[in-house]
Amino acid sequence: MTQATQYMHSQEPLLFKRGGALPAYTMAYETWGELNADRSNAVLILTGLSPSAHAASSPTDPTPGWWEPMIGPGAPIDTRRFFVISLNSLGSCKGSTGPASINPATRKPWRLDFPELSIEDIATASHEVVEHLGIEQLCTLVGPSMGGMSTLAYLQQNPQGARHYLNISGAAKSEPFSIAVRSLQRELIVSDSNWKDGQYDDENWPEKGMRMARKLGMLSYRSAEEWRGRFGRRLQNYFPPEVFGMNYEVESYLEAAARRFIHSFDPCSYLYLSRSMDWYDAADGHPNLAAALQGVQLQSAYIMGVDTDILFPPHQQQAIANALSEIGVKTGYSQLPSIMGHDAFLVDHDHFGPNVSAYFKRICAEDALGG
Amino acid sequence: MTQATQYMHSQEPLLFKRGGALPAYTMAYETWGELNADRSNAVLILTGLSPSAHAASSPTDPTPGWWEPMIGPGAPIDTRRFFVISLNSLGSCKGSTGPASINPATRKPWRLDFPELSIEDIATASHEVVEHLGIEQLCTLVGPSMGGMSTLAYLQQNPQGARHYLNISGAAKSEPFSIAVRSLQRELIVSDSNWKDGQYDDENWPEKGMRMARKLGMLSYRSAEEWRGRFGRRLQNYFPPEVFGMNYEVESYLEAAARRFIHSFDPCSYLYLSRSMDWYDAADGHPNLAAALQGVQLQSAYIMGVDTDILFPPHQQQAIANALSEIGVKTGYSQLPSIMGHDAFLVDHDHFGPNVSAYFKRICAEDALGG
Numbered sequence: 001m002t003q004a005t006q007y008m009h010s011q012e013p014l015l016f017k018r019g020g021a022l023p024a025y026t027m028a029y030e031t032w033g034e035l036n037a038d039r040s041n042a043v044l045i046l047t048g049l050s051p052s053a054h055a056a057s058s059p060t061d062p063t064p065g066w067w068e069p070m071i072g073p074g075a076p077i078d079t080r081r082f083f084v085i086s087l088n089s090l091g092s093c094k095g096s097t098g099p100a101s102i103n104p105a106t107r108k109p110w111r112l113d114f115p116e117l118s119i120e121d122i123a124t125a126s127h128e129v130v131e132h133l134g135i136e137q138l139c140t141l142v143g144p145s146m147g148g149m150s151t152l153a154y155l156q157q158n159p160q161g162a163r164h165y166l167n168i169s170g171a172a173k174s175e176p177f178s179i180a181v182r183s184l185q186r187e188l189i190v191s192d193s194n195w196k197d198g199q200y201d202d203e204n205w206p207e208k209g210m211r212m213a214r215k216l217g218m219l220s221y222r223s224a225e226e227w228r229g230r231f232g233r234r235l236q237n238y239f240p241p242e243v244f245g246m247n248y249e250v251e252s253y254l255e256a257a258a259r260r261f262i263h264s265f266d267p268c269s270y271l272y273l274s275r276s277m278d279w280y281d282a283a284d285g286h287p288n289l290a291a292a293l294q295g296v297q298l299q300s301a302y303i304m305g306v307d308t309d310i311l312f313p314p315h316q317q318q319a320i321a322n323a324l325s326e327i328g329v330k331t332g333y334s335q336l337p338s339i340m341g342h343d344a345f346l347v348d349h350d351h352f353g354p355n356v357s358a359y360f361k362r363i364c365a366e367d368a369l370g371g
Numbered sequence: 372m373t374q375a376t377q378y379m380h381s382q383e384p385l386l387f388k389r390g391g392a393l394p395a396y397t398m399a400y401e402t403w404g405e406l407n408a409d410r411s412n413a414v415l416i417l418t419g420l421s422p423s424a425h426a427a428s429s430p431t432d433p434t435p436g437w438w439e440p441m442i443g444p445g446a447p448i449d450t451r452r453f454f455v456i457s458l459n460s461l462g463s464c465k466g467s468t469g470p471a472s473i474n475p476a477t478r479k480p481w482r483l484d485f486p487e488l489s490i491e492d493i494a495t496a497s498h499e500v501v502e503h504l505g506i507e508q509l510c511t512l513v514g515p516s517m518g519g520m521s522t523l524a525y526l527q528q529n530p531q532g533a534r535h536y537l538n539i540s541g542a543a544k545s546e547p548f549s550i551a552v553r554s555l556q557r558e559l560i561v562s563d564s565n566w567k568d569g570q571y572d573d574e575n576w577p578e579k580g581m582r583m584a585r586k587l588g589m590l591s592y593r594s595a596e597e598w599r600g601r602f603g604r605r606l607q608n609y610f611p612p613e614v615f616g617m618n619y620e621v622e623s624y625l626e627a628a629a630r631r632f633i634h635s636f637d638p639c640s641y642l643y644l645s646r647s648m649d650w651y652d653a654a655d656g657h658p659n660l661a662a663a664l665q666g667v668q669l670q671s672a673y674i675m676g677v678d679t680d681i682l683f684p685p686h687q688q689q690a691i692a693n694a695l696s697e698i699g700v701k702t703g704y705s706q707l708p709s710i711m712g713h714d715a716f717l718v719d720h721d722h723f724g725p726n727v728s729a730y731f732k733r734i735c736a737e738d739a740l741g742g
Contacts, residue, residue: 112614176602176621177595183622184586186615191579193564197614208562215555216587224548224684231547233652243483243568244557244642247649250547251554271615278618281604310681313595 001095004030004061005053008132014090014125020115023104027129028088028095029053030061032071033079035135041369042135043077044162045086046126046154048145049273050265052094055086069349076357081369082139089150090125091117091272099198099268109268111198117272119146119280123153127161137163140363144168144345145312146273149280152320155296156282164363165301165324166356168345169309171316172289172323173281178311181220182274185213189267198268206267213270214258223308223341289323298324299366301331302359304352306344332359372466375401375432376424379503385461385496391486394475398500399459399466400424401432403442404450406506412740413506414448415533416457417497417525419516420644421636423465426457440720447728452740453510460521461496462488462643470569470639480639482569488643490517490651494524498532508534511734515539515716516683517644520651523691526667527653535734536672536695537727539716540680542687543660543694544652549682552591553645556584560638569639577638584641585629594679594712660694669695670737672702673730675716675723682713703730 005028014022030053035042045055045067056071057064071077071084088096091114099114106113130138141162143151148170154161171178192209194200227250236252239245246252286292301324305317314335321333338344338351345352363369376399385393401424406413416426416438427442428435442448442455459467462485470485477484501509512533514522519541525532542549563580565571598621607623610616617623657663672695676688685706692704709715709722716723734740 173604175595176598176604176619177590179604179619180586180590180598180621180625183617183619183625184583184590187583187586188559190615191583212555212558212562215551215558219548219551219555224546224681227547227551233544233547233550244561244646246554247646248547248550248554250551254551254554275615275618310595 001028001052002054002061002063004058005095006030007095008129010128014121014128016115017118017120018116022097022115025090025097025125026095026101027090027097027125029129030055030058030086032056032058032084033082035083035133036369039135040137040139040367041082042130042133042138043082043084043140043142044126044130044138045084045142046122046147046150047086047089048147049270049277050092050261051088052092053086053088055084066346069353070356076353077142077360081364082360085129085133087126087129089146089273090122091269091276093266093269096125098266099272100266111268114268114272117276119149119276120153120157122150122276123157126150126154127158130161137161139367139369140164140166140360142166142168143170145170145342146277148312148320149277149282152282152293153280155298156292159295160297163299163367165298165329166304166359167301167317167320168304168352169306169312169317169342170303170320171312172320173283174278175316178220179278181216181311182278185216186271186274188213188216189271195267200267205263207262210262210265210267210270211255211258214261215254218254218257220311221341221343223310223339225308225339226341229339289319290326293323293327296324296327296329298329300363301329303331303333304336304345304355305334306336306338306341306351308339309342309344311342372399372423373425373432373434375429376466377401378466379500381499385492385499387486388489388491389487393468393486396461396468396496397466397472398461398468398496400500401426401429401457403427403429403455404453406454406504407740410506411508411510411738412453413501413504413509414453414455414511414513415497415501415509416455416513417493417518417521418457418460419518420641420648421463421632422459423463424457424459426455437717440724441727447724448513448731452735453731456500456504458497458500460517460644461493462640462647464637464640467496469637470643471637482639485639485643488647490520490647491524491528493521493647494528497521497525498529501532508532510738510740511535511537511731513537513539514541516541516713517648519683519691520648520653523653523664524651526669527663530666531668534670534738536669536700537675537730538672538688538691539675539723540677540683540688540713541674541691542683543691544654545649546687549591550649552587552682553649556587557642557645559584559587560642566638571638576634578633581633581636581638581641582626582629585632586625589625589628591682592712592714594681594710596679596710597712600710660690661697664694664698667695667698667700669700671734672700674702674704675707675726676705677707677709677712677715677722679710680713680715
């Protein structure tokens with residue numbers, strides 16, 4: 001959270017899908033560009049599991065954001081034309097209310113007393129921010145990864161909530177492989193001797209569990225093909241030798257990435273957000289996904305996936321595109337030939353930039369948004 | 372180890388590739404069928420990481436073996452024609468000498484004092500058993516998974532050691548994705564508070580580490596496609612609810628499989644064998660794999676892989692087939708369209724049985740082995 005972070009403090013209770021409620025809550029967000037006079041140029045980005053609201057730099061906070069090449073003046077999401085909003089998810093720990101926030105009733109962190117979080121709750125809280133900003137309808141709703149789930153939930157809750165929709169490496173439900181990965185990540189954290197049913201503290205942090213959960217995450221976020229070219233069988237010499245320690249560069253890469261993560265994210269937030277993804281199935285209570293999305297009033301949609309993504313494999317994006325087409329939305333679909341796996345949208349700008357840019361140019365033309 | 376297990380006790384020291392030695396050692400094996408008069412019908416199977424020598428049932432041990440449908444009278448590896456030998460790997464814990472065996476110098480288990488095990492040492496010890504049985508040349512050498520590595524090492528050490536060669540879901544070297552998976556599995560075990568630098572005992576077993584390492588293994592052995600059809604999003608009700616416990620059937624399946632494994636394998640053996648795979652590169656010290664295999668005198672080879680294998684992906688079997696072709700070996704290659712991933716050779720007999728059967732029929736014809 002920096003000078004660029006803005007906050008919505010709601011004193012209205014937020015009722016959770018699975019029961020329970022927050023008596024009051026805060027949502028952290030950042031914005032870029034200017035909302036136009038008729039409030040028709042807003043782009044809302046709902047993030048993946050771990051990012052903060054800081055998607056891009058700005059004069060107020062010049063540090064690079066997690067989607068730096070995508071957002072800015074002249075960038076694919078061009079802030080000379082669009083008013084861009086990026087939220088920190090409900091349940092996260094980067095300014096929005098989550099299990100690490102203070103429970104007003106106890107004046108201690110919520111931890112396991114936080115209500116059971118669903119993707120639908122993330123969508124509900126996100127919409128409150130849009131209302132708070134006085135925006136009746138988004139120009140474009142954007143969701144990569146977990147954001148591909150929470151944006152679908154947003155559209156189900158607000159069928160006229162956006163005119164255009166960009167879903168990147170998302171899914172309309174969790175499949176067993178991704179559930180298995182996340183379940184093992186959670187098991188790693190709760191098996192750490194410092195977990196103590198959520199009563200860890202800064203001095204007794206579930207470091208091992210967080211470290212290994214992050215490594216497992218990396219295994220599912222990247223691709224074998226990328227690592228083959230990037231690391232091959234090169235030996236590592238960064239970390240000292242240990243009995244059954246690291247031998248190869250791929251191991252030291254994962255170790256370094258995991259160490260950066262351990263203290264950057266709250267373990268409880270991680271568990272709550274991770275589980276919310278497992279639970280998500282947009283078609284719950286409907287015969288199929290098209291029926292579940294019936295009534296959604298989009299002018300256009302663009303669904304993107306990556307052929308090496310093993311966590312949210314391309315057939316899941318194809319399913320979203322098919323369902324939107326079926327309900328009459330003009331829908332484009334691209335399966336990008338990137339070797340960067342699920343994380344491609346974060347790191348493979350060469351493949352994503354031009355496609356996202358072209359989609360936003362079409363949106364500008366269709367909505368007659370000037371330069 | 373049962374009545375069917377046979378043992379070779381060697382009083383000769385076994386020198387290890389990376390240094391160190393065993394002053395004496397034991398190899399456990401089983402056999403099926405009869406060695407013919409000219410000792411020309413022997414088939415040697417080197418296993419994957421965890422199996423015992425009990426590949427198939429026999430009158431002496433009627434319990435099903437780990438490759439039951441593949442070996443027997445009339446089976447693809449037909450014991451009416453072939454004398455089949457299956458070994459427990461050096462370094463394992465199912466009768467052959469490994470880190471769980473007693474170190475004669477200390478009268479305690481070797482554990483971390485066991486010399487650093489390489490795939491090449493497994494091959495060396497395996498060849499000693501073949502010599503012990505009075506077999507000069509194998510009819511066929513067979514290696515699935517890790518056995519696909521140790522059989523390549525066997526051929527490098529014994530260029531005229533076999534006339535025919537069947538490599539299933541194997542690899543000539545470890546690539547970074549599989550190294551990352553195994554590295555994390557080892558980290559899980561050594562991070563268990565009961566690990567204690569290898570000084571665990573039956574009452575203080577690194578259960579959590581072994582359980583989670585096995586689950587991670589399952590994630591890499593099977594395929595997302597199989598689980599999609601098999602489990603979908605069905606909920607589990609086998610294990611009782613817990614905070615951040617299991618919700619879905621895929622989770623209870625993994626838990627049950629992992630619990631079966633925990634006490635069936637020695638943690639130290641697991642670490643040693645796992646690391647030996649990371650270290651393996653058949654081309655080490657050679658310009659490429661074909662150069663490394665130059666001199667191998669096979670009459671034929673058949674290399675099989677599975678298109679959903681993410682641990683030993685098909686391009687690795689293709690590389691073995693290409694190298695053998697390049698050195699003039701008549702080589703067949705099949706990439707099977709199985710949804711069962713790396714484990715397909717164990718569980719998808721419909722895809723493997725007919726292909727293995729056809730290969731062994733050709734061997735019979737070529738070598739004029741009667742019925």
